Amino acid sequence: MKLLIRSVRIIDKKSSFHNQRKDLLIEDGRIKEIGEGLEVGEAEIKEGTDLCVSSGWVDMRVASRDPGFEHKEDLTSVREAAGHGGFTEIVLLPNTQPVVHSKDTLNYIRQSGTGGLVKLHVAAAVTKKAEGEDFTEMIDLHEAGAVAFTDGEHPVQNTDLFLKTILYLQPLNALLMNRPEDRQLTLYGQMHEGITSTLIGMKGMPALAEEMMLTRDLKLLEYALEKSLYHSDAPVLHISLISTAAAVDLIRVAKEKGLPVSCDIAAHQLAFEDTDLIDFDTNLKVNPPFRSASDLEALRKGLADGTIDVIVSDHSPHDEESKNLEFDHADFGMTGLETAFSLSVMHSGLKLENIVEKLTSAPRHILRLNEARIEVGANANLTFFEPETEWDFNKSYSKSKNTPFLGKRLKGKVCGVINNGKTEWYS
Numbered sequence: 359m360k361l362l363i364r365s366v367r368i369i370d371k372k373s374s375f376h377n378q379r380k381d382l383l384i385e386d387g388r389i390k391e392i393g394e395g396l397e398v399g400e401a402e403i404k405e406g407t408d409l410c411v412s413s414g415w416v417d418m419r420v421a422s423r424d425p426g427f428e429h430k431e432d433l434t435s436v437r438e439a440a441g442h443g444g445f446t447e448i449v450l451l452p453n454t455q456p457v458v459h460s461k462d463t464l465n466y467i468r469q470s471g472t473g474g475l476v477k478l479h480v481a482a483a484v485t486k487k488a489e490g491e492d493f494t495e496m497i498d499l500h501e502a503g504a505v506a507f508t509d510g511e512h513p514v515q516n517t518d519l520f521l522k523t524i525l526y527l528q529p530l531n532a533l534l535m536n537r538p539e540d541r542q543l544t545l546y547g548q549m550h551e552g553i554t555s556t557l558i559g560m561k562g563m564p565a566l567a568e569e570m571m572l573t574r575d576l577k578l579l580e581y582a583l584e585k586s587l588y589h590s591d592a593p594v595l596h597i598s599l600i601s602t603a604a605a606v607d608l609i610r611v612a613k614e615k616g617l618p619v620s621c622d623i624a625a626h627q628l629a630f631e632d633t634d635l636i637d638f639d640t641n642l643k644v645n646p647p648f649r650s651a652s653d654l655e656a657l658r659k660g661l662a663d664g665t666i667d668v669i670v671s672d673h674s675p676h677d678e679e680s681k682n683l684e685f686d687h688a689d690f691g692m693t694g695l696e697t698a699f700s701l702s703v704m705h706s707g708l709k710l711e712n713i714v715e716k717l718t719s720a721p722r723h724i725l726r727l728n729e730a731r732i733e734v735g736a737n738a739n740l741t742f743f744e745p746e747t748e749w750d751f752n753k754s755y756s757k758s759k760n761t762p763f764l765g766k767r768l769k770g771k772v773c774g775v776i777n778n779g780k781t782e783w784y785s
Contacts, residue, residue, distance in 0.1 A: 360385045360401035361781060366742070367410040369714045370732050377711070382411065384738045387779030392734055404783065406773065408746050412714045413730035414446030414739040414777055416721040417695065418535075418622055419598060419670040421511070422478075425466065426455025431675040431757050433467065436695070437476040439756040441782055443671065443695040444717075444741040444772035446476055449725065451510035452483040459483040459494040461502040468503055475780040479505040479725070481535060484523050488512045493519070493526075500530050505725050506596070508535035511674075513571065515541055520575065524582040524594060531590050533725065537598040538575060538605070539646065543567035548686050550632040550647040558636060560686070563647050565602040572597060572605050576612045579619060593620035593724050599672060601627055601646035603656030610665040620724045621665070623657055624672035625698040628705035640681045640688035641762040644672070658707045661716070667724065669706070669716045671698040675758030693761045696754060703745055703770030710745050740776045742783075747771040 361384040368375040381396040382389060417440065423431040431439075440448050450467060452458035458467065464480050471478030482504035486492050489512075496507060507527060514520045514536050523534055544563040549555050551562025579595045597609065600621050609621050630648040642648065660666040674691025681688050702713045722729055730739040749771045751763050774783035 360398055362396060362398050362401040362403045363409070363411070363742070364403060364405035365409070366405070368732055369410050369412045369711055371711055371715060372719065373732050375732065384776060387738055389732065389734055389736050389738050392732070404774075406744060408744040409742060409773060410710070410745060411732065411740050411742050413718045413732060413741070414775060415444045415699070415717040415741050416725070416727070417445045417448040417671050417673070417698070418668055418721045418725065419624075420448045420450050420673045420695065421453060421675065421691070422450045422467070423675060424454060425463065429757070430677050433470040433478065435755065435757045436673070437471065437474060437478070439673070439693070439695040439754065440476045441775050442755050442772060442784055443697070444699050444743060444775060445695060446739055446741060446775050446777040447479060447727070448476060449479045449481050449505060452481055452508065453488055453510040453512070457483050457486075457488045459486050459488070461498055464499060464502050464504060473778055475775060475777050475782055477777065481506040481508050481510065483507070484509050484514060484534070485519065490514060490516055490519065493523075496526060496532070497530065500532050505727070506533040506535050508598070513537045513539045513541065517574065517578065521578045521582060524579060525586060528582070528586050528590070528594060531592070531726065533593065533596055535596040535598050536575060538568050538571035538600070540567040540571045543570070548643065549635050550649050552632055552650055554632045554636060558638070565604065565649065565653070568600070568602050568646060569604045569608065572600070572608050576608060576617065576619065579617055583617070590618060592618070592726055594618040596724055597621040599624055599627075599646055599670075600666070601649050601653065601657070603653045606656045606660035606665055610660070610663075613665065620667040622668035622670045623661065623666050624694065625669050625701040626672070626692060626694055627657065628654070629701050638685045639762060640683070640685055641692055641760055643685060643688050643690055644674075644692055645690040661706055661708055667716065667720045669698065669702050669713070671695045673756075675756050676760045677758055681760045691760065693754065693756045693758055695756065697751065697761065697763050697768065699743065699772060700768035700770040704768065738776045742773040742775070744771045744773055
């Protein structure tokens, strides 16, 4: 099959074609030719007035719920939602039932996505059942294809376990991902601790809970490096879902010291503040919670200066029974695969090329994945999009609908994806 995409703007800071409009010829899953005015017989032709292309996007934080909670999301529906969101590769958290703490569960998930349009990477659990008490067989899981290690939705609370995990993973050149939250400080918390939580009578989750745990993690990373003979060019520790101004400052200082650390932010974190919870919309109940206006401004600055490496969807699907009830009883999380790009365009303040970098080359570097390049002869792993086009988010391809954006008009439209010799175009 031949596919000719005409006059598409290439967004790839590492490409010699960056910011140029070219014709792309895709044949048998590879980029056959890049040029101008290409003429090819019997080829499907695509074009658009504002059409852009980059290497395929990577989402570092997705909850699939399969196995165990397939009524919320399964491996088929999560791939469908990912494709419509422009992602050709996603990293699935281990918080399933059973937890991904064995090779059997890991292989079940990885094989499900073999050869598909959206490739599934699996992050294995650090501890058995992600309960924070005893180590998994991390060497076996690493050799079986785990792309990183994390207890996912359960931050590693035990200091000794955290330190030993870093020491254990370094010789493997494997990545530890952790979300900084002191669960004792956030116990029974429902939203950001501040004026709004006081006004509406909600138990707050203080920014201090994130900052104390992040300080601990960075101190332990520094200590572990002093004890280790192994060093990597890629980050050893990845901090997931930072949300406070102090957290941005802590990571900025750590990077200036040369610590091998990276971090990400959820796209939806850029769209709301804690004051938006005044109406008790459970779709806005997320963890970490939406913070203050000053925190939001610091997050945008952190994105702009490179302190924050990656934008993720933090896709957390929940069924109606988990969300349509009193605010303090509702589960945390919202779906995000289909809206992450639009929210980045609308709320990050970044130039398009920098948004794309935080969805492509940055996560691939952190995860030790092969680069996807836009060059002749390369495998076609591509995402097509129109950054200025507005669209109505009227249908979600996720099994769950816990998002505040359904029925809303968004800016930044995904037009199609190509990967593994397969192509999907979205109207």
